[in-house]
Amino acid sequence: MFAFIPFVTILIVISFFLIIRKRSAPRRFIHIGRKIHIGFISGYIALLCIGLVFAEIAEVKSRGDMPEKVNGNLLSIYFDQIIQKNGPVDSSFILDERQHTAGESLTIHHPHENATIYVERTKDQGIIKEIIYKPLLDINQYDFSESVKVAKPIWRNNELTIPEQPKNFIRYISYHDSAVMNQLTTARGAGYNGFSSGYQTMVVHLTVPENVDIHLDSTDYVTFIDK
16 A cells, blocks of 8 residues: 555645646746645645555455464474374374285386385285375464375376376465554564475375385485385
């Protein structure tokens, strides 16, 4: 709102002087009467007050529910539970659990750097277990993970392919105390408190029988772990 006030002010001033000049055309000097002067000042003050109301008091409505506040470092919790396996995994991190019939071999195609794969060997035969952990998005300690679109791994003929992930557009509006209103109170705000964010790509945990040969296009982002 305040961005348009200078342009509106210039327009009002130009219009004001054009009107005065037209009325005073026969005269050599332009005389501004007391009433006109008071009216101009009053109008300008009213314009500033309207801008103040819209910029400082009016609340902007946003769509959707506000994400939950995270207690602690969400990335650290994610890393400890899923990668380090320190304690039980929070079910809210799990996107999907699937099982696949194991063949003689498994080929993993990972052309995009948008997922981390962990492969664990097991003596169980015939079944490949897959756990997909959702991508993690933490903005100012708010969990936006549910807003991230995900393309799950594709299985076809003993081949696993990590597809390209869809693009995401997330709008996040952060409110802070009014700088103008703080001047009228004894409790002053600290102003801008900074911005922090963290992102973890999708994690795929595979439990593969020991008798299945695994072939990789690339060893990047693929890790073999012990039980």
